[in-house]
Amino acid sequence: MHILDIIAKKRDGAELAAPEIEWLINAYTNEEIPDYQMAAWLMAVFFRGMTDQETAALTMAMAQSGDTVDLSQVPGIKVDKHSTGGVADTTTLILAPLVAAAGVPVAKMSGRGLGFTGGTIDKLEAIPGFRTTLSREEFIRNLKKYNIAITGQSNAIAPADGKLYALRDVTATVESIPLIASSIMSKKIASGADKIVLDVKVGKGAFMKNREDAVKLAKAMVRIGQLVDRDTVAVLTSMEEPLGMAIGNSLEIMEAIDLLSGRGEPSLKEVCLTLGSQMLMLGGKAETPTAGRTQLEALLDSGQALAKFKEFVAGQSGDITVIANPGQLLSACLVKEVTASAQGYVAAINASQVGYVAMRLGAGREYKGQNIDLAAGIVMHCRVGQRVGREQALANLYTNDESRLEQAAVLLQQAIRIEDKPVNKPPLLLGLVDKHGFQDRLE
CATH class of the missing domain: 3.90.1170.30 (Pyrimidine nucleoside phosphorylase-like, C-terminal domain)
Structure with a gap:
């Protein structure tokens, strides 16, 4: 195969075969293709797009470009959740222990914040002593013991995606649905999840500014999941205003503790319950979203969700005294x-x-x-x-x-x-995309 042939084929609107995409990604990861030629291919994709099969092949090529996590020794269906990023989006800190308390293993590799979107790893580091770097053995051990483990994203996971994203950022090719979708899904697949719930943010505080584009992105990611045998559901949520009331690392830990204690901001709670009910359905713990929501509300009311958060923090060497006394945080x-x-x-x-x-x-x-x-x-x-x-x-x-x-x-x-005049509050939940397509109403 030759890079010029692959660039020209995509430039002319033809569909690339999976072996061509695999060769391209492997060659670029191994620095056998220079940035300027890969940039030309990215621009061709930007203008010509990709078919579902091409996007799935690109996703898997990037997922397999480095280490992959095998969670097969952990019992149960492992469900991961990913947000496309927003402001005051504290959902992972609440959802992970809440869903784990319901019996669904939640294994997450998370990143740090950049720009106005916060990073889960930064937030967790606001807890004194909390370890955000776990070995693979520690990660699996904690997942088996507590049903929850969160660690920093390894550079060895989907390294092709890291290289491609850096190149997209300086070549004006970031805003491409196939490239965005494959970037997100490659990391989720490489991290070992069996099933995936996506929170696609829409609005001024999100990457996707309108619902039409958000639906396109959600459909692309759900379709990738289907093609690579990972059931995927995407919930569209509004980011016209901050989701929670706290923005900042220690402050968001405090808000997460508050919500896990049965209190908390209604909008943040609503998104957590909506996403969590989908996670329970995919994990085989609930038949319907309503049944899942009922379970999750009971776990919040009984204190079991907060107890699971304490287990999770202690399991990663964090100081659990801050949970009872959040004022001890920085x-x-x-x-x-x-x-x-x-x-x-x-x-x-x-x-x-x-x-x-x-x-x-x-x-x-x-x-x-x-x-x-x-x-x-x-x-x-x-x-x-x-x-x-x-x-x-x-x-x-x-x-x-x-x-x-x-x-x-x-x-x-x-x-x-x-x-001067009253205004209507914009809707928080904007729809759902699953294997059946887009639904503008959630149960």
Whole structure:
């Protein structure tokens, strides 16, 4: 095979065979193909697209380009959950122990945050002593013992995806549905999951800005799952405003503990119950979403979900005393309250700008490898549709860098639009894609 033939074939709109895609990915991973030729192929894909079979072949080639995790020795159906990223998206911290408490093994390899989207690994590192790097043996041992294990993404997992993503980022080829879908699914498949639940975020604070594009992405990923024998379901959820009330690592741990204790923010809880019910169905523990939701609510009410979180934290060397006393978590030395400049109704909260403000306070990274302040972030005190009075608190900002506070306060106030007339709160759940296609209503 020759790279020029493969580039030309895709440039002309022809379908590549699976062996051609496998050869291409292996050759690029082994540095037998230069970046400029791979960039030409990516641009051809960007304009010409890929068939379902091509996308599945690309996914598997990337999944098999490095190490794969074999979880066959762990009893039960292993179900993974992946979010396409958002602001105040604390779902993994809640869902993983909640679903594990229901008897479904949850094995996750998670990443760090970049830009305004937070990373699960950063959040967990806000718990003193918590180990986010586990050996394969430790990972499987914890999964067997507790039904839950979360570790940092290994560079040896789907290395072709890492190389391709870096190249896409500098060649204006990121916004390609087949390339996005194969990137996400390759890592999930290499991580050993039997079945996958996807949370596809839609809105200003998400990568997919509108439902039409989000449905296309969801369908592509579900179809990949079908073709490679991994049952996959995608739930579309709104990211027009932050999902939870806390944005920032220690702050999100506190919010997760609050929700696992039977309290918590309703929107965050609703998304967790919706995704969790799908995970229980795929894991064979519930016949319907309603039955799954009933189980999960009972686990929250009884304290079993919180108890599983304690087991999980202890199993990875974390300090469990912070669960009963979240005030022991890292706290910022500077706090600033942002208030409403006028009375009225909260008409919109720009989630991406709120996430940017949290990043500027030190909670997120502007570039890979940047150190972050685990105590920094924002706690929101308002929701879209809520009536607020003049000088009423809209949010609290937390940081250890005084130079960041004033600008952050101005930017946050600009992210919240207040109008005179009442507004309707936008829907939180926007539909579901499974093997039967798109449904705009969830049970």
